[in-house]
Amino acid sequence: MRSFLTTLLLSSSIANAANVQLSGIDENSRGKYSIALEPRLVFINARPATSWRADDASFFLKRLLIRDGYPDAQVNWTIQGQTINLKAIPGKRLFYGTVHSNQESILDQQTLTNYFYQPIVDGELANIDKPPYIAEYTKKGVENVENYLKSKGYWNAQVSLISEKRQNDTGRVNVNINILQGSLHHIARPTFQGIDSATEQAILKEIAQYLGQVATTENITAINSAVIEYFRKTGFHFATVDVQPIHSASKTTLAFIINQGRRYIVDDINVTGNVDTQTRRIKRHFNDLQGKPYDASEATKDTGRLLKTGIFKKVVVTPITHEDGTLDLDIEVEEGDSVTTRTYLGADSYDGFIAGLSYTDLNFQGKMWQLNARGEYSGRGLLGEVGITEPFFMGEHISFNFRGFALQRRPEGYDKYEMGLEGSWLWNPNDIYSLRAYLGTSIVDTSSVVMTDQELGPKEYLNTRIGAINSFEFRDNPILPTEGYHGQILTEFGNIIGDATSNYFKLELNNSYRHHFGEKQYLTTRLDTGLILPQDSDDLPIDRRFFTGGANTMRGYEEDELGPRSQSGDPLGGEAYWVGSVEFIREITGPFHLGIFYDLGQVYEDYSDLNFSNPSQAVGLSARIHLPIGPIRFEYGYNLDRKDYEPSGAFHFSIGASF
Numbered sequence: 001m002r003s004f005l006t007t008l009l010l011s012s013s014i015a016n017a018a019n020v021q022l023s024g025i026d027e028n029s030r031g032k033y034s035i036a037l038e039p040r041l042v043f044i045n046a047r048p049a050t051s052w053r054a055d056d057a058s059f060f061l062k063r064l065l066i067r068d069g070y071p072d073a074q075v076n077w078t079i080q081g082q083t084i085n086l087k088a089i090p091g092k093r094l095f096y097g098t099v100h101s102n103q104e105s106i107l108d109q110q111t112l113t114n115y116f117y118q119p120i121v122d123g124e125l126a127n128i129d130k131p132p133y134i135a136e137y138t139k140k141g142v143e144n145v146e147n148y149l150k151s152k153g154y155w156n157a158q159v160s161l162i163s164e165k166r167q168n169d170t171g172r173v174n175v176n177i178n179i180l181q182g183s184l185h186h187i188a189r190p191t192f193q194g195i196d197s198a199t200e201q202a203i204l205k206e207i208a209q210y211l212g213q214v215a216t217t218e219n220i221t222a223i224n225s226a227v228i229e230y231f232r233k234t235g236f237h238f239a240t241v242d243v244q245p246i247h248s249a250s251k252t253t254l255a256f257i258i259n260q261g262r263r264y265i266v267d268d269i270n271v272t273g274n275v276d277t278q279t280r281r282i283k284r285h286f287n288d289l290q291g292k293p294y295d296a297s298e299a300t301k302d303t304g305r306l307l308k309t310g311i312f313k314k315v316v317v318t319p320i321t322h323e324d325g326t327l328d329l330d331i332e333v334e335e336g337d338s339v340t341t342r343t344y345l346g347a348d349s350y351d352g353f354i355a356g357l358s359y360t361d362l363n364f365q366g367k368m369w370q371l372n373a374r375g376e377y378s379g380r381g382l383l384g385e386v387g388i389t390e391p392f393f394m395g396e397h398i399s400f401n402f403r404g405f406a407l408q409r410r411p412e413g414y415d416k417y418e419m420g421l422e423g424s425w426l427w428n429p430n431d432i433y434s435l436r437a438y439l440g441t442s443i444v445d446t447s448s449v450v451m452t453d454q455e456l457g458p459k460e461y462l463n464t465r466i467g468a469i470n471s472f473e474f475r476d477n478p479i480l481p482t483e484g485y486h487g488q489i490l491t492e493f494g495n496i497i498g499d500a501t502s503n504y505f506k507l508e509l510n511n512s513y514r515h516h517f518g519e520k521q522y523l524t525t526r527l528d529t530g531l532i533l534p535q536d537s538d539d540l541p542i543d544r545r546f547f548t549g550g551a552n553t554m555r556g557y558e559e560d561e562l563g564p565r566s567q568s569g570d571p572l573g574g575e576a577y578w579v580g581s582v583e584f585i586r587e588i589t590g591p592f593h594l595g596i597f598y599d600l601g602q603v604y605e606d607y608s609d610l611n612f613s614n615p616s617q618a619v620g621l622s623a624r625i626h627l628p629i630g631p632i633r634f635e636y637g638y639n640l641d642r643k644d645y646e647p648s649g650a651f652h653f654s655i656g657a658s659f
Contacts (some may be wrong), residue, residue: 008426012369017082018049020057024088036064043082054084061086067124069093069132096120097172099141102162105181106143106152115148116141133173138164142177148180148336150548151351155247156182167594185215190223194258194367206230215252223254236294237319237327264319264327266295273333277311283370284392286317286329294327296320299510309370309391310362311338338362349652350550352379364388372403381409399426406444411560412449414456414571416543420463434470444498446543450568457541461498467491467506475514479630481657482522482585487511494544502539506532528553529578531607537575542608545573546603551652553579554599556618558650563603563614569645574603576610583622595622599637617641620649630656 020041020607027035040060044053054077065073072091077084077465096425099109099116107115117403119140120131126434131137138471142161149562150156162176187210204211207223231239238261246253267288271279285306289298296319301529303315314334319327339361356376364371370389376382387403406419409495428434441464448456470489475481492506516522534540549557580600587593600615620637638649 005177006307012131014201017046018044018053019083020045021087021488022086023081024086025090028087033061033064038060049079049082049084054079054086057084061088063370065090068273069095069130069134071133071135080633088422091170092171094166094171094173096131096133097167097170097174099175099177101177103179105149105179106154107149107179107610112145112546115145116177119144124275130546138175141175144181145177150178153185153214153216153252154181154183155185155215155245155252156249157557158182185247185250185252187211187213187215187219187223188251190254190256191515192256192258194256195260199260200484203227203230213248214543215245220252221255227256227258229297231258231260233298235265235295236260237264237294237296237322238262262321262325264325266290266292266294266329267322267326268328269331270328273334273335275335276338276366277335277368278361278366281366281392282306282331284335284395286326286331287395289329299329305397306333309368329499335363348551348654349650350380354378368392371635380411381407383407393425397427397429398473399428400424400611401426411543413451414542415445417445418543419443432473434471434473436471436574437467437468439466440464444543450570451566453540453543454538455566455572458499458502458539459541460494460628461496461500461541462540463494463496463544465492465494467493474582479628480626480659481514481550483514483516485511496539496541498540500536502535504532504534504540504544506530522585524581524583524585526579526581528580528601529576531576531609531610533607534575537606540575542573545571546577547571548577548579548601548603550650551635551654554601554616555597555635555652556599556616556620556639556647556649557637558647561646561650562601562616564605572605574605575607576604578602578610578612578615580615585622591626592625593622593626593631595624596620597622597635597637616643618649 022033035059039055044057044159045052058075059064060079062073062075065075070090070093074089074091076087076089079085096117099113101112114128117128117131120126120134120137123126123133124134126132138161142159146157157179157376160308162178165174165176167174175217188206189204189211192203207226210219210223213219224241227243228241240259240261242257244255246255249632268428268438269286269290271282274282285302286299289302299317306312306315311331313336315334316332318330318332319638320330322326333619341359344356344358348354354376356374358372358374361371363369368391370391372389373386375384383405384407385403385405387401388400388401391399393400401424402422402423407417411414420440422438422440424436424438425433426436441462442462444461446456446459453459468491472485472487475484484530488510490506490508494504494506495500496504508528510528512524512526514522514524530546532540532544532546547560547563548554549562550559553563560571560573562571563574563577566572579599580595581599583595583597584593585593596619598617600617602615617640618636618637619640622633622635624630624634633652633654634648635652637652639646642648
């Protein structure tokens with residue numbers, strides 16, 4: 001190694017302070033060692049040079065070298081006046097190499113290596129591809145492999161070091177370990193102390209799904225959590241639960257020692273910290289707890305619902321116990337800014353330029369009503385709407401929304417004016433399922449200079465409708481989904497009164513599924529279908545029909561362009577449709593993704609013609625930028641079987657998940 005001499009630290013202003021100098025370290029590494037040594041030598045550099053201070057400085061440098069993969073490093077020192085000279089003799093730098101076991105186990109080579117390396121990678125922030133050899137981490141790596149086997153249910157596993165062999169030509173240290181995996185353990189019936197037989201039987205029902213399963217750390221933790229949760233939800237909020245796993249030859253028995261404590265019934269609910277919000281409006285979110293055994297998990301759910309309103313920055317629930325076995329809930333809240341006014345600008349490939357103004361008050365009149373109003377202009381027309389939402393309808397966790405709207409739109413081939421009112425109820429009992437029921441009525445006026453009256457259907461009419469949307473959410477993220485299933489079922493009954501009188505029934509099914517292949521790529525599939533059964537097909541207005549094609553359906557077509565056409569070549573929509581899609585997406589770097597897709601589907605003028613043969617088809621490319629608001633998508637679809645009036649392909653720009 002080429003030697004050099006560098007001053008590591010500035011000399012102290014104190015007279016006769018030591019000055020530490022270093023030699024023998026490769027020039028490319030001097031900055032790293034200088035920075036690492038600096039905080040350790042502050043004391044030494046502020047005092048006179050002595051032999052024991054030189055010993056300390058030498059020890060610090062040697063330790064750094066050893067932790068950088070120089071196990072044979074030596075550091076000598078000399079003192080000249082107030083200068084401590086450290087001369088390093090690093091020796092050869094070594095790195096961990098292959099990790100081998102002479103016994104078969106559940107660990108493949110990559111998993112074995114990763115778990116052996118994990119302590120040094122985490123402890124020294126080392127590169128997993130080339131971790132420096134540090135002798136103390138060999139023992140830690142062996143222990144980590146053993147702990148991993150135990151976490152997977154092999155509780156009698158024993159892992160020991162056989163040898164470490166240096167390869168001087170490669171600088172690698174290969175490790176050979178002995179693995180005695182032992183038998184796989186399964187979970188036996190737990191034992192309980194401190195509870196009666198009735199409570200024991202109730203707990204056994206709660207954990208029955210885990211009994212007989214492999215005794216992994218995950219399953220053992222889940223059982224312990226289930227036992228704790230049982231006492232929380234039955235009013236024993238202050239119960240203590242201790243558990244000791246007992247491992248035999250092939251069984252693991254969990255021995256629980258439980259002190260139930262006292263069971264408390266919720267009495268009073270007190271609210272503090274609110275300024276604008278009515279106290280009774282806050283308390284009603286917790287009224288379902290009153291008079292019942294205190295259930296901490298339900299209190300947490302109620303707290304979460306209160307926070308989701310967006311009115312409060314903080315909600316803290318504190319149980320206050322009394323000697324008579326009752327418990328009060330003290331609810332401390334901190335309100336945030338609930339009023340927002342914003343303007344927005346945007347564009348997409350169908351509506352063109354979009355500009356809007358919106359106003360939101362999440363706590364209208366202090367009653368926790370959510371008031372929303374907005375006006376929007378786009379290349380397709382105007383929209384104005386105002387709505388108010390009661391998030392706790394009729395004392396239940398059901399959201400009720402009432403809104404009025406007016407719009408003017410210019411779809412391809414005709415103009416539309418609509419004014420209406422709608423009431424809707426949203427029940428969201430958990431993160432997986434939601435139900436939205438709605439009842440609405442609107443006045444509609446359509447006109448066209450290129451379509452015939454027969455093609456338009458009723459032009460002036462009153463539409464009254466009642467319907468429901470069942471949604472199922474299993475995606476990992478509704479904004480940027482990459483894994484899981486999402487589905488919706490819409491049913492609607494409607495009545496048309498005007499130029500014609502008619503009834504109809506509408507059914508629509510939407511399904512999508514995403515699946516990961518590795519960390520950076522995933523496959524998305526989708527199948528949507530719908531049909532309308534009108535009393536008379538001639539009496540179904542054009543704007544109540546199904547249209548498809550565009551950024552979120554068939555990407556080889558412009559928006560709503562797929563399917564039957566009028567004499568003027570404009571889309572007519574239909575009484576039935578289906579759309580399918582397969583898309584492969586891969587992360588390129590950071591938020592940038594590329595995808596390739598294949599779309600197919602069709603729109604049918606009459607619902608009786610619905611079938612899955614002879615579909616229109618398109619293939620294309622997608623470029624995406626994943627942002628917190630959702631993916632920005634640039635897509636081009638090529639029409640594989642172009643028909644009259646159809647484009648050869650279409651470009652789409654949009655924001656949000658495609659389906």
